[in-house]
Amino acid sequence: MEYSILFMITLFLIGFAGSFLSGMVGIGGSIIKYPMLLYIPGLLGFAAFTAHEVSGISAIQVLFATIGGVWAYRKGGYLNKQLIIYMGVSILIGSFIGGYGSQFMSQGGINFVYGILATIAAIMMFIPKKGVDDIPLDEVTFNKWLAAGFAFIVGVGAGIVGAAGAFILVPIMLVVLKIPTRMTIASSLAITFISSIGSTAGKILTGQILFIPALIMIIASLIASPLGAKAGQKINTKVLQGILAVLILGTAIKIWADFF
Secondary structure, X not given: OOOOHHHHHHHHHHHHHHHHHHHHHOOOOHHHHHHHHHHHHHHOOOOOOOHHHHHHHHHHHHHHHHHHHHHHOOOOOOOOHHHHXXXXXXXXXXXXXXXXXXXXXXXXXXXXXXXXXXHHHHHHHOOOOOOHHHOOHHHOOOOHHHHHHHHHHHHHHHXXXXXXXXXXXXXXXXXXXXXXXXXXXXXXHHHHHHHHHHHHHHHHHOOOOOHHHHHHHHHHHHHHHHHHXXXXXXXXXXXXXXXXXXXXXXXXXXXXXXXX
């Protein structure tokens, strides 16, 4: 694959846009960057990536995008350490299994899993979340085993598509576990970072990563993700939930339209 200057600029802009939004709404960014990487280079006349290549690039890029987001949220009491440990360990195991096992799946199979995850997440984002932001951060409680179980299942699916799973973890944390929005955003970035270690390791071991595009995306992530996180701390929580819901719904519609 040839990498012209214009191609590399395009990859950087995709990475920057996706990472800014990921830092702002608490996701690893794959929900945005997966379809952008899959469709935009080909539409602009560059070499198109396969689903396996996109999932590999996404996996390693999310690892670095989430570091920047967590660093920006490290102060303010938004990181729930218990939640991060229970969900983080479970999603790490699941994402490694999914990341390693994805080598045995077809391109259509990977896109199908992605479409299923995005559809479930989209439905959950439109379920009313009454009162979640009225709970003081130091009084937040949750069902630990329910959280761990959901995280493992999400990890397997996310590992397959090279995402870290935050785009479906966030709705689960808001709707099922009743975690306040800003704590959900900050903690999901930390959980997503742990998840991306598993999916990245699985992709590297099976040779699914193109390192030049991945490096460009990483640089964009490290610049844009902290900027997005800072912007997200100033925006109304209802607006943040709305942005995430629209992003997830749009991606789900696009994936299914192409699948059928």
